[in-house]
Amino acid sequence: MAIEFSCPFCKAIIRVPDNAGGGKGRCPKCATRISVPKTSTVKPADVPQSNAEPFVLSAAEGPPRSEPKPRLPTNLPAAATVAPVVVEFDPAELTRPRLGELPVDRTATTGAVVTRLKKRNSGNQSWIVGGIIGLGLLALAGYFGFSVLLTEKLSGELIAGTAATLDLPPTLIDKNQFKLPPADVSALLETLQQNPVPLNSLSMQIQLAGTEKGLQISLAAGGQAAFYRVNLSGNAAVEKYLSQHLSQLEAQRTLDIDQAATEFLVQYEKVLSKKSPPESITVFRDSLALTSLVGGLGHELVAVHGRGLYRCAYQDRSGGLYYLLPPGLTEFQLIGRKHVDGKTAVPAEFRVQVQGGIAPRKSADEKSPAKSSQSSQPPLENGEKVSSDGDEMIPGKK
Template identity: 30%
Template sequence: MAIQFDCPYCTSTLKVPDASAGKQGDCPRCGTKLVIPNPFAMSEQAAPAAQETQAASQTQAPAMDAPAGASQEAAPPAGESVAVQQRPLSTATAQYLRKRRRSNVGPILLIILCFGLMLGAAGYFYYTYGPRLEGNLVGARLSPEDASLEQLQKTSDLGLSEDVIQAVNNSFKETPRRVQSDLMEMTFFGPEQGGLKVRLKPGAKTEIVRVDLTGDPALLEYIKQHGTQLDQPRYTELQSQLEAFYTDWNRFLQEGGPMPDLINYRNTIGLNSLIGGLGYHMEARVNNRVFPCVHDDYDGGLYFLVPKGTLQFEILGSQMENGWTKFPGKYTVQVTQEYQGQ
């Protein structure tokens, strides 16, 4: 018959052959080394006490024989497997395992907390000791004779047929289209050399001021590092709107009907083709009124429309449709002179 007992560590019920009694083995469940109980040795220890009791009441009593061969059994071979009868974990064991799993959550939360603190500290030091995009800049107003900005549209990457592009360009060469307001005047026209151009002039109540960015090295460094990233949304919008413009206008030429909305294309094509990445993300504010950036000469100058006679205004990041303000700076511009174009 087999010897059955419980592991004192994991409480699993184990069964081993009689020959393993009194030997040392490993629990197959938890791997703990343990001594296999010897029920025969316990019987031998109990035998003398039983004999003394029987001798007091009887004159002759047969002595109990120890199990034959109990001390001659060989130890089980190394690596001998021990049969295990699984049983549900006790309540204490289950509680211990649950507590151990819960204890693993603490270090993970601690690591996340430390990482967050490191990011916060890095942001704080960058904000406190990093380059500050603020201060004063100098502006120069353009004379009425020079206050005209033009840009030829690039159509090579639109993916439209040459016939469509040529038909639209010829239409604007024959009949230029103008969008006029108190803020600005935008004209779409076809030049003699071909293509499509836009021309911007200030409105009846505004003027153009060129802001010199070269007076702030931190701002120039910011443009150097982030210029490509700033320009990506402007370029993407310009290309998609330019394709839509040619498609809509060609349909208008072929089918008639309402004229495409030139006010929308004034902003998404006209202005976007005149400015760069930084200008796309900036605006001027005069007495809490917002005015657009209308040109970037890529020579350290940004051009803004402002009310006539403005002597001081602010330039700062404009809020995008998603609510984000990409440019983090804010400058005060002093208009002190008239710009002498090169």
């Protein structure tokens, strides 16, 4: 039994074999691809008899051809009333419905797809926006957590003792640390052994002398300074911080020494050959001498008094930090040293109370320092002397 239905677009009455129900084909009249219902949707009374030859579809895609149905006779009496023409699908034009495919008209399909896409995109956008907000909140929380970690300062009160002079052991930079040809290093160290270089300021006297093993650096108080030893032992916050960061601080200090040591010998050779003035090597008091005389923590903590910033001058094996400051102080501050990039490695801000003196220290396993004259400076060459007050100043303070 044939299935009869009307095209949803041109309203033509279409007749197909009953085994084509649920398939798809093109309307013979308007050529629109439409779905075939499984049962007739046109009442028999509505189907007129017509003398017109029915539309026949041309061959198209689909399963293998089946025998075409005979066409309706053309000599039937004319219908009493005018009605749409009944047309048949070419069996070759019919296709079976695919899995999950619903027979819907073209307009309805387009609208449904657009609606689904809008809903899907709307849902995706909601997820994307929500995800971005969530990630932003996590990043913000992480940033604030990291900022708190960086800005959480080591603070509190510390005790310091003072002494006018101290006999502190020198330190030695091994000759293998210099990144220069060994012959050049040996020649320059020999010259420094005969003519040690003073790097003095008002607060300290530093001497760089060559030895067979390397460059020896010794320290003594200047004429306008006294030693202040800050005791950090027993401070739980400092000990916890050092347990987490001391290796990084020491690694940075070692890197700074290696770089400054080689630069010093290069610059010293230029001074000897008259290519640079003697004052050009005073910068190595901080970058090389003081860096070599302290440990990782001392390298990053500076004392504050009045307008001055004072680098740590010495660090002993028990962790005591020595600063050369004006005599007679009763208190000063200890803060993290700010680098040229504006960053501070150690977030510290201590108030230091000066109480009592410094016990004499001279361990059997430490060498005595090389002698450094308080009244005169050893010549660099031909009586030339180097002296510079290199204490840093705090901008804006008076």
